[in-house]
Amino acid sequence: MKVTVxxxxxxxxxxxxxxxxxxxxxxxxxxxLDFGSGAMGRLQKYVALSELDAIILSHLHYDHICDLFxxxxxxxxxxxxxxxxxxxxxxxxxxILSDFGTxxxxxxxxxxxxxxxxxxxxxxxxxLESYSVxxxxxxxxxxxxxxxxxxxxxxxxxSGSSLMILDCGKADGTKAPHLSLSEAAFIxxxxxxxxxxxxxxxxxxYKSPSGFVTVAEEDKTYML
Ligand SMILES: [Zn+2]
Numbered sequence: 001m002k003v004t005v006x007x008x009x010x011x012x013x014x015x016x017x018x019x020x021x022x023x024x025x026x027x028x029x030x031x032x033l034d035f036g037s038g039a040m041g042r043l044q045k046y047v048a049l050s051e052l053d054a055i056i057l058s059h060l061h062y063d064h065i066c067d068l069f070x071x072x073x074x075x076x077x078x079x080x081x082x083x084x085x086x087x088x089x090x091x092x093x094x095x096i097l098s099d100f101g102t103x104x105x106x107x108x109x110x111x112x113x114x115x116x117x118x119x120x121x122x123x124x125x126x127x128l129e130s131y132s133v134x135x136x137x138x139x140x141x142x143x144x145x146x147x148x149x150x151x152x153x154x155x156x157x158x159s160g161s162s163l164m165i166l167d168c169g170k171a172d173g174t175k176a177p178h179l180s181l182s183e184a185a186f187i188x189x190x191x192x193x194x195x196x197x198x199x200x201x202x203x204x205x206y207k208s209p210s211g212f213v214t215v216a217e218e219d220k221t222y223m224l
């Protein structure tokens with residue numbers, strides 16, 4: 001099982017970068033966690049769009065979904081469909097995605113399966129309904145926080161994972177609805193689990209992370 005960071009920024013991309021999007025690949029299954037700006041072009045460097053088994057959305061904020069709209073045009077042009085697992089949030093984004101008619105939309109439920117991957121969702125704390133997901137393949141599991149503040153639910157959901165991708169969208173000591181790098185370091189140390197700090201805000205200057213945390217690099221593949 002491996003995960004490739006396609007977009008590491010949020011809420012907008014830094015120079016040459018993309019926003020939240022991660023490609024997870026196993027032996028026979030490929031899925032995307034979020035589908036932010038730049039995702040569609042970058043994804044095709046690794047897998048054909050027809051080989052993607054599902055796209056999972058943590059929540060429907062634009063920096064996590066925006067390349068779905070051009071993807072929808074592509075699917076219409078090729079008469080293709082793709083499974084889209086996402087929160088059934090009452091918002092305009094949900095309506096637009098439904099209206100495309102090219103996505104097989106499946107609402108998030110706690111335990112799901114896509115190919116060889118078991119998916120466990122937990123509701124996090126964010127202004128818009130948002131879920132973490134743990135992707136498990138045999139004894140290895142990737143935890144993706146989506147967007148959230150620090151909370152007990154996050155600690156519980158991330159426990160037992162092999163690698164974490166954590167939303168580090170806020171500066172230390174500020175009140176934005178994200179984690180800070182220090183909070184990510186605390187989570188990683190407490191759970192004794194390596195973490196990739198992502199959802200990097202281009203406007204924040206981050207300190208050097210501690211031993212358990214590394215800052216995400218786009219186009220880098222992490223093995224689990
Ligand atoms: Zn968000």
